[in-house]
Amino acid sequence: MLPEKLNRYSLILASGSPRRQQFFKELGLDFKFSPRPVEENYPEQLKGPEISNYLARLKASAFYGELKPNEILITSDTIVWHNEKSLAKPAHTNEAVAMLKTLSGDWHKVITSVCFTTVTEQRTIAETTEVKFKRLTDEEIRFYVNTYEPFDKAGGYGIQDWIGLIGIEKIKGSYANVVGLPTHVVYKTLTDMVG
Numbered sequence: 485m486l487p488e489k490l491n492r493y494s495l496i497l498a499s500g501s502p503r504r505q506q507f508f509k510e511l512g513l514d515f516k517f518s519p520r521p522v523e524e525n526y527p528e529q530l531k532g533p534e535i536s537n538y539l540a541r542l543k544a545s546a547f548y549g550e551l552k553p554n555e556i557l558i559t560s561d562t563i564v565w566h567n568e569k570s571l572a573k574p575a576h577t578n579e580a581v582a583m584l585k586t587l588s589g590d591w592h593k594v595i596t597s598v599c600f601t602t603v604t605e606q607r608t609i610a611e612t613t614e615v616k617f618k619r620l621t622d623e624e625i626r627f628y629v630n631t632y633e634p635f636d637k638a639g640g641y642g643i644q645d646w647i648g649l650i651g652i653e654k655i656k657g658s659y660a661n662v663v664g665l666p667t668h669v670v671y672k673t674l675t676d677m678v679g
Contacts (some may be wrong), residue, residue: 486671487512489678496557498543501636503644503664504560511671515558520546524561524572533610535570536561536597540608544601556677557601562664564639566592571639580629580640584647587639589619594639594662598670600677609673611666613657615643620651 495515497508508515522545526538543559551557564571566587574580597610628647634640641647643655643662660667 486675486678487514490514490674492554493678494552494555496547496551496555498547498557498559501560501664503642507660507663507665507667507670511667513674522546531568532563532565532570532593533595533597533612536563536595537599537608537610539563540597540599541606544599544606547601551601551603553603555602556674558598558670559601560596560598560665562594562596562638564592564594566590566639573638574635574640576635577629580634581625583640584620584625584629585622587617587620587641588625589617591616592639594643596661596664596666598666598673600673602677605677607673607677609666609669611658611661611669613655613659613661615652615656615662616654617651618653620647624650 495513496518497505497515498518498520500519505517522543524539526535530538539561540559544557547557571583574583591614594613594615595610597608599608632645634642643652658666
């Protein structure tokens with residue numbers, strides 16, 4: 485089992501997301517929590533998973549030269565991809581409302597990239613889940629944004645929040661990925677890395 489195999493290693497989760505921390509706990513993995521602020525800028529020609537891959541690696545670069553031989557650093561980034569555009573975390577109420585109006589009644593992709601970095605190697609994986617919102621009313625959108633203030637969430641919403649419960653009609657792929665971490669792929673990648 486993976487938790488036993490990881491006894492020789494120290495996992496560092498460099499994420500400020502409480503949802504990702506909770507997933508690691510639920511997977512039974514011991515980890516150190518060490519988020520670092522990174523300016524999340526990327527080249528504008530990047531599309532879809534290229535963006536989240538780039539940002540996950542960028543977050544790992546903040547630890548350059550600091551990792552010890554037994555440490556595995558895990559960094560991650562989630563984007564919402566809709567109409568050939570990335571919807572990041574909204575900066576304010578109006579932006580969150582505008583994002584949800586755009587997503588209303590349509591499919592979008594939630595893409596999460598996870599970067600695994602050690603002293604000797606770096607692996608990056610990306611998982612895509614397709615999500616379909618019902619036609620949301622202006623009242624529903626305003627209520628959600630004002631009540632839940634989803635400013636730390638890509639696309640301006642959390643699938644586990646009220647808006648997900650009342651608004652999401654269909655999902656193709658991993659639910660955990662939409663919450664913020666493709667847990668099945670993380671578990672498999674770590675298992676492959678530690679043998």
